[in-house]
Amino acid sequence: xxxxxxxxxxxxxxxxxxxxxxxxxxxxxxxxxxxxxxxxxxxxxxxxxxxxxxxxxxxxxxxxxxxxxxxxxxxxxxxxxxxxxxxxxxxxxxxxxxxxxxxxxxxxxxxxxxxxxxxxxxxxxxxxxxxxxxxxxxxxxxxxxxxxxxxxxxxxxxxxxxxxxxxxxxxxxxxxxxxxxxxxxxxxxxxxxxxxxxxxxxxxxxxxxxxxxxxxxxxxxxxxxxxxxxxxxxxxxxxxxxxxxxxxxxxxxxxxxxxxxxxxxxxxxxxxxxxxxxxxxxxxxxxxxxxxxxxxxxxxxxxxxxxxxxxxxxxxxxxxxxxxxxxxxxxxxxxxxxxxxxxxxxxxxxxxxxxxxxxxxxxxxxxxxxxxxxxxxxxxxxxxxxxxxxxxxxxxxxxxxxxxxx
Ligand SMILES: Cc1cc2nc3c(=O)[nH]c(=O)nc-3n(C[C@H](O)[C@H](O)[C@H](O)COP(=O)(O)OP(=O)(O)OC[C@H]3O[C@@H](n4cnc5c(N)ncnc54)[C@H](O)[C@@H]3O)c2cc1C
Numbered sequence: 001x002x003x004x005x006x007x008x009x010x011x012x013x014x015x016x017x018x019x020x021x022x023x024x025x026x027x028x029x030x031x032x033x034x035x036x037x038x039x040x041x042x043x044x045x046x047x048x049x050x051x052x053x054x055x056x057x058x059x060x061x062x063x064x065x066x067x068x069x070x071x072x073x074x075x076x077x078x079x080x081x082x083x084x085x086x087x088x089x090x091x092x093x094x095x096x097x098x099x100x101x102x103x104x105x106x107x108x109x110x111x112x113x114x115x116x117x118x119x120x121x122x123x124x125x126x127x128x129x130x131x132x133x134x135x136x137x138x139x140x141x142x143x144x145x146x147x148x149x150x151x152x153x154x155x156x157x158x159x160x161x162x163x164x165x166x167x168x169x170x171x172x173x174x175x176x177x178x179x180x181x182x183x184x185x186x187x188x189x190x191x192x193x194x195x196x197x198x199x200x201x202x203x204x205x206x207x208x209x210x211x212x213x214x215x216x217x218x219x220x221x222x223x224x225x226x227x228x229x230x231x232x233x234x235x236x237x238x239x240x241x242x243x244x245x246x247x248x249x250x251x252x253x254x255x256x257x258x259x260x261x262x263x264x265x266x267x268x269x270x271x272x273x274x275x276x277x278x279x280x281x282x283x284x285x286x287x288x289x290x291x292x293x294x295x296x297x298x299x300x301x302x303x304x305x306x307x308x309x310x311x312x313x314x315x316x317x318x319x320x321x322x323x324x325x326x327x328x329x330x331x332x333x334x335x336x337x338x339x340x341x342x343x344x345x346x347x348x349x350x351x352x353x354x355x356x357x358x359x360x361x362x363x364x365x366x367x368x369x370x371x372x373x374x375x376x377x378x379x380x381x382x383x384x385x386x387x388x389x390x391x392x393x394x395x396x397x398x399x400x401x402x403x404x405x406x
Pocket of ligand 1: 071072112143148193390393
């Protein structure tokens with residue numbers, strides 16, 4: 001360890017117990033990346049147990065020109081938690097749950113709480129946090145708020161932002177903001193640490209059923225989606241393309257898998273419904289196994305969905321989609337990687353966006369419009385003028401205090 005790292009280590013030991021600091025380069029390998037597999041380098045990893053430790057760390061980082069990267073479960077797919085010679089702040093020890101009100105259906109949680117654990121706790125009260133991404137067994141509430149994650153049932157429950165009542169954000173100046181608006185939701189750790197949140201809960205639905213609808217024409221399918229979005233009790237509308245349908249044992253046609261929180265659907269046996277959902281959820285693994293390793297998440301207006309899906313079909317890009325909320329998951333083989341850029345630009349040209357759920361991180365910065373970049377920069381100047389927090393994610397912000405030393 002060089003003299004500068006030694007000094008930083010000593011200062012970290014004033015804030016954290018030794019057991020809550022990783023400095024061994026071998027152990028730090030585990031913090032080089034997240035689920036994006038983009039590789040960076042962590043100088044240290046620390047495990048705060050309370051807000052005061054993070055505040056002291058931020059103030060030290062400001063003096064020392066250290067960069068800090070908040071990390072939840074590390075399931076992000078765009079490199080948001082990848083360090084660049086920075087200190088990784090792993091929030092997995094901040095897991096307190098408090099202020100639970102069964103009557104008001106609200107709860108206050110610290111950022112490191114894993115969604116699955118929260119929902120296990122709530123199950124006894126027949127309640128749930130309703131945004132359930134496929135990564136629910138690993139992802140944290142802090143990470144979900146930071147990426148504004150989306151679950152399968154967004155048609156009914158919206159995204160994470162629809163279910164956060166209050167957000168406690170510790171900014172790059174060490175100040176806690178109690179925000180009741182959505183301004184910092186989806187900010188991917190560049191404005192502050194999410195150190196707590198009051199969440200709105202929902203009752204676990206008593207009844208559920210599923211239906212499959214089959215179409216030979218995409219026009220008819222899109223019309224059906226429009227109708228279903230107006231139908232009471234519909235909680236999920238999932239699109240499965242021809243190729244994917246065949247892979248899970250359906251006819252080689254376009255399909256919609258629709259979940260109802262009532263008895264309107266064709267299947268209501270719990271085991272059967274689980275089997276059907278696991279087929280749909282298994283598509284990502286099936287495609288991974290076939291060499292389609294890169295998953296994307298553009299979002300399209302329903303009016304342009306047909307054009308977009310056909311564009312993908314013509315290029316042998318398999319698609320399944322949370323079509324009820326416009327998010328398309330398309331998967332690419334290694335030899336199709338050049339098509340990703342073309343596809344994202346095409347989505348923008350149709351009035352869509354490059355990411356419906358995974359976020360911008362490192363991977364999608366170049367697609368943001370100047371207007372969006374300008375607005376984010378304004379927030380960054382307010383909350384983190386020294387650019388301590390997660391630099392070079394979403395935007396390349398150069399603060400007036402910038403130094404390239406580290
Ligand atoms: C198999 C798989 C399935 C997935 N399915 C979905 C899905 O269905 N829907 C969906 O939306 N996403 C999905 N994702 C993407 C990812 O899981 C989600 O975005 C998730 O919300 C990230 O949570 P995390 O705790 O793992 O965050 P991390 O990966 O640790 O961090 C993500 C970002 O949030 C920031 N961050 C984390 N915690 C904090 C905090 N306390 N304060 C400030 N910033 C913070 C990080 O700096 C980073 O920028 C999936 C990923 C995988 C690997």
